[in-house]
Amino acid sequence: MGTVLYIIVLVGLMYFMLIRPQQKRQKATQDMMASMAVGDTAVTIGGLHGVIAEIDEVKNTITLNCEGVFLIFDRRAIARTSKADPMDTAAVNDIISDAAEEQAHAEASLVEDTDTTHTGDQAEDDQK
Structure with missing residues (x-):
């Protein structure tokens, strides 16, 4: 009786370890082919x-x-x-990213120009 139980457990284990995962992969492949x-x-x-x-x-x-x-x-x-991607989201994201980089670069150059202007004003005040 113990041997029969051992064989049943072994067959059940083999089903869940070998056969069931293969069936899932096969179904996923069929779904991919159909879609x-x-x-x-x-x-x-x-x-x-x-x-x-x-x-x-x-x-x-x-x-x-x-x-x-x-x-x-x-x-x-x-x-x-x-x-x-019907809306070409990747291309839109690239365009938005490029625009954001350009804006950040423009803001950085404005900050640099402002710093230079303040430095010039201070030099004029020091001379007076």
Whole structure:
């Protein structure tokens, strides 16, 4: 009776340690494959980065735009994807950051000019 219980515990442990995590990874991969759309960025299993230009459901292939070079891959060759940013938030953040840097630089130069002006005024007062 103890041996049967030991085998049942061992099978249950193997299920939760080996089989269940594999099923979760497989479901996540299937969800990623189903949610791919034109314009999303993708990375192949070989490490090639590109933007999805076309998805062919009949041939089960994906065409990636890699800086003007269009390459066709089997759908299973895509390791991961990330959704396209429709509002191009990264570019907007870069523009805002650049504008903030320019403003800080302009304010710093104004402070330097003001310091120089005060120093000149003090020198004139000292001469009088």
